[in-house]
Amino acid sequence: MKIALIVVGRTVEKHYITAINDYIERTKHYISFDMEVIPELKNTKSLTMEQQKEREGELILKAFQPGDVVVLLDEFGKEFRSVDFAGWIERKMSTVNKRLVFVIGGPYGFSQKVYSAAQEKISLSKMTFSHQMIRLIFVEQLYRAMNILNNGPYHHE
Numbered sequence: 211m212k213i214a215l216i217v218v219g220r221t222v223e224k225h226y227i228t229a230i231n232d233y234i235e236r237t238k239h240y241i242s243f244d245m246e247v248i249p250e251l252k253n254t255k256s257l258t259m260e261q262q263k264e265r266e267g268e269l270i271l272k273a274f275q276p277g278d279v280v281v282l283l284d285e286f287g288k289e290f291r292s293v294d295f296a297g298w299i300e301r302k303m304s305t306v307n308k309r310l311v312f313v314i315g316g317p318y319g320f321s322q323k324v325y326s327a328a329q330e331k332i333s334l335s336k337m338t339f340s341h342q343m344i345r346l347i348f349v350e351q352l353y354r355a356m357n358i359l360n361n362g363p364y365h366h367e
């Protein structure tokens with residue numbers, strides 16, 4: 211199984227880029243993992259919130275491949291403890307043949323079409339994070355999960 215993370219808009223803040231790339235590289239020691247960035251829309255000032263979500267949604271849908279299992283990161287999704295998230299990933303490894311694809315929405319979240327295309331929703335907290343900040347939180351949790359599954363020293367409880 212390969213894991214992909216689809217996000218909308220480049221990260222510009224250097225401190226986020228360094229930390230996100232660090233966790234991506236560490237995770238790659240355990241599993242094939244890539245972050246795919248959908249370029250941000252231009253002239254968003256002339257768009258309503260709904261129009262922006264729709265257009266971003268079309269680009270997200272185009273990034274999916276046949277056979278993808280799509281999981282949205284969403285405040286209203288299922289919550290896990292880190293060890294349980296690791297167990298969930300382990301079960302996916304035995305059921306997903308191609309890609310397990312996580313998606314982070316744009317500033318206004320997902321269009322209805324993207325919700326309809328997804329199999330599951332996962333929440334990383336009941337609180338709302340920026341679409342930039344949640345990338346770092348997710349890649350850290352994915353690394354933690356892979357470390358737990360491989361009996362590494364990163365996670366303590």
Ligand SMILES: C[S@@+](CC[C@H](N)C(=O)[O-])C[C@H]1O[C@@H](n2cnc3c(N)ncnc32)[C@H](O)[C@@H]1O
Nearest residue numbers: 283284285314315319333334335337338339341
């Ligand atoms: C600023 S939030 C969008 C909030 C928007 N109100 C919504 O209804 O989705 C941008 C993206 O970050 C991700 N996100 C933010 N907080 C999250 C959380 N607690 N758990 C999982 N994903 C989150 C989601 O993918 C969301 O689409």
